[in-house]
Amino acid sequence: QVQLVESGGGLVQAGGSLRLSCAASGRTFSSYAMGWFRQAPGKEREFVAAISWSASNTYYADSVKGRFTISRDNGKNMVYLQMNSLKPEDTAVYYCAAVSSPFGTWLGSRPNEYDYWGQGTQVTVSS
Numbered sequence: 001q002v003q004l005v006e007s008g009g010g011l012v013q014a015g016g017s018l019r020l021s022c023a024a025s026g027r028t029f030s031s032y033a034m035g036w037f038r039q040a041p042g043k044e045r046e047f048v049a050a051i052s053w054s055a056s057n058t059y060y061a062d063s064v065k066g067r068f069t070i071s072r073d074n075g076k077n078m079v080y081l082q083m084n085s086l087k088p089e090d091t092a093v094y095y096c097a098a099v100s101s102p103f104g105t106w107l108g109s110r111p112n113e114y115d116y117w118g119q120g121t122q123v124t125v126s127s
Contacts, residue, residue: 001026001100001116002024002025002026002032002098002116003024003025003026003116004022004023004024004096004097004098004116004117004118004119005022005023005118005119006020006021006022006023006094006095006096006118006119006120006121007020007021007023007121008020008021008121009094009121009122009123010122010123010124011124011126012086012123012124012125012126013125013126013127014086014087014088014125014126014127015085015086016086016125017082017083017084017085017086018083018086018123019080019081019082019083020036020080020081020083020094020096020121020123021078021079021080022034022036022078022079022080022081022096022118023077023078024077024078024079024098025077026077030053030074031053031100031101031102032053032098032099032100032101032116033050033051033052033053033098033099033100033101033106033107033108034050034051034053034070034072034079034096034097034098035047035048035049035050035051035096035097035098035099035107035108035109035114036048036049036050036070036079036081036094036095036096036097037094037095037097037111038090038092038093038094038095038123039092039093039095039120040091040092040093043092045095045111046061047061047109047110047111048060048061048064048068048081048094049061049064049068049069049070049081050070050107050108050109051070051071051072051079051107052101052103052104052105052106052107053072053074053101053104054104054105055071055072055074056104056105057105057106057107058070058107059107059109061109063089064083064090067083067084067085067086068081068082068083068084069081069082069084070082079096081094081096083123086123086125087125088125088126088127089125090123090125091123091124091125092123093120093121093122093123094120094121094122094123095117095118095119095120096117096118097111097114097116097117097118098114098115098116098117099113099114099115099116100115
C-alpha cells in the first residue's frame with residue numbers, strides 16, 4: 001500500500017555526518033510505523049532505528065544510540081535518519097521500511113515485522 005524511495009547516501013569521512021531521506025507514497029502514510037535497517041557485505045540485515053506513526057515513540061540500536069536520530073514529517077510523507085559521528089563500522093546499505101498499525105505508539109525492531117521496503121542506499125565511511 002506504500003512505495004518507498006530513499007536518498008542521501010554517499011561517501012563521508014569518519015566523524016562526519018549524513019542525512020538519509022525516505023519518501024513514501026500512499027493514502028495512509030500517517031498510519032505506518034517506519035524503521036531503518038542496514039546490511040553490510042557478508043552480514044545479516046540489522047535494526048538501526050524505528051519510529052511510530054504518531055512520532056510519540058522512537059527506538060534505537062545500542063550501536064547507534066546517541067549518534068543517530070530518526071524523525072518523520074507526515075505532512076510531507078517523509079522519514080529521515082540523521083547520522084552524526086559516523087564510524088567505519090557504520091558502512092552498509094541502509095533500507096527504510098514500513099508497516100501499517102492501528103496503534104499510534106507501536107514500533108518494531110525486527111525485519112519480519114515490516115511489510116514494505118525501499119531499494120536501499122549505500123553509506124560508506126572512510127577512516
